[in-house]
Amino acid sequence: MDDELGARLKSYEGRAATLTGKGRDPVNLPMIRHWCEAMGDTSPAYTGPCAIAPPTMLQAWTMGGLAGHEGRAAAHDEMFALLEEAGCTSIVATDCEQEYLRPLRPGDEVTFDTVIESVSPRKTTKLGTGYFITTRTDVRVGPDVVGTHRFRVLKYAPAGAGPKRPPRPRPVVNRDNAGFWEGVGRHRLLIQRCTACAALRFPWLPGCNACGSPDWDTVEAGGEGTVYSYVVMHHPPFPAFTASEHAADAAGPYAVALIELAEGVRMISGVVGVPYDKVRVGMPVRLEFRSYDDELVLPVFRPCEEAAV
Incomplete structure (x- = not known):
């Protein structure tokens, strides 16, 4: 068959x-x-x-x-x-x-x-x-x-190995978070705000986790933040993640951080422009948007000292 x-x-x-x-x-x-x-x-x-x-x-x-x-x-x-x-x-x-x-x-x-x-x-x-x-x-x-x-x-x-690097996996976009990814595509980091109690929330949710209201609007993050926590990722070689901002090869470790934005909410993102072993809790970082191909744009964070150079 x-x-x-x-x-x-x-x-x-x-x-x-x-x-x-x-x-x-x-x-x-x-x-x-x-x-x-x-x-x-x-x-x-x-x-x-x-x-x-x-x-x-x-x-x-x-x-x-x-x-x-x-x-x-x-x-x-x-x-x-x-x-x-x-x-x-x-x-x-x-x-x-x-x-x-x-x-x-x-x-x-x-x-x-x-x-x-x-x-x-x-x-x-x-x-x-x-x-x-x-x-x-x-x-x-x-x-x-x-x-x-x-x-x-x-x-x-x-898919068959070849000289062309496979694309990065795409984020899962659904009805609850589509507005966030539309904002990222326009280089805007949007945070949900409850219109009933004004609580900010991230990640995007269908209702307020403080008062339960389903009504919300958005505010745009200014882009300043600090590293609240982080982990160092080790995984087998995966060509889609071979990138100079992380490591010399796909097997190299890199840092994934929980970033606390100046607005008070936290989000998980990559820290770029610095070796993984230099990332520290409390490190000030600044938002930037990085294009990985013609379709994929992701928010990442760069140490402020690096960004100022």
């Missing part, structure tokens, strides 16, 4: 990927606090004696860390082994969907089961040819399902 591999992969639909996984820690206030600080979410619902966990933390309670989880079923590894043997050696996350049935509260013990929900027909993308795989994780407290997490990846064979 035309796609024998696709037919074999289809046979894994409905099979378990994880059975009776268990969250490594109960739902707890320290993790909630760290999450809210990183996201800049000041909702009072997540503090105090009646605190609940932010709904979008759902996946965090199921993560196994570097040690992973017990209970991963053989079907998961078998399916990915088939893809690897067929040359689909690369993987990229494409999107996720979550459904919340009741809030999680400190002390809740989370268990979960993951099933291979669907495998797409063979698809050809700019990255290469492969298959979109969707898994569904049902998260439980006791016998009750409290939320569902669907996660979709593309497992693919990279």
Whole structure:
């Protein structure tokens, strides 16, 4: 048949990927606090004696860390082994969907089961040819399902190597953040502002995380900021990210920073124009817009000392 591999992969639909996984820690206030600080979410619902966990933390309670989880079923590894043997050696996350049935509260013990929900027909993308795989994780407290997490990846064979460098992956643009990316295309960094309580928020959201109002407008960031936190990324060679502003080759490490803008919100971005080991917490930076090809423009930050030269 035309796609024998696709037919074999289809046979894994409905099979378990994880059975009776268990969250490594109960739902707890320290993790909630760290999450809210990183996201800049000041909702009072997540503090105090009646605190609940932010709904979008759902996946965090199921993560196994570097040690992973017990209970991963053989079907998961078998399916990915088939893809690897067929040359689909690369993987990229494409999107996720979550459904919340009741809030999680400190002390809740989370268990979960993951099933291979669907495998797409063979698809050809700019990255290469492969298959979109969707898994569904049902998260439980006791016998009750409290939320569902669907996660979709593309497992693919990279497009043929050649002298032309592949394009950088594109950001996911949806109805909630389209205005932000339109602004970036015009070299404007737009921050949402609630028209009910005037709270600024980033990233863009459909409603205010301070008062809940769905009404908003935007203000333009001035471009000044400081490095609030950062990580140094190490990954295998990936030609799309070979760039002189990061490293001499694609395997070289580079810094990804959480930038606190002068307006008070924080955003994740790259720090350019300085070696990764020179990035420091508190470093003043200045916004610039960098074009990576004819279509892709990204906001990045350069140390102020470098920008002034």
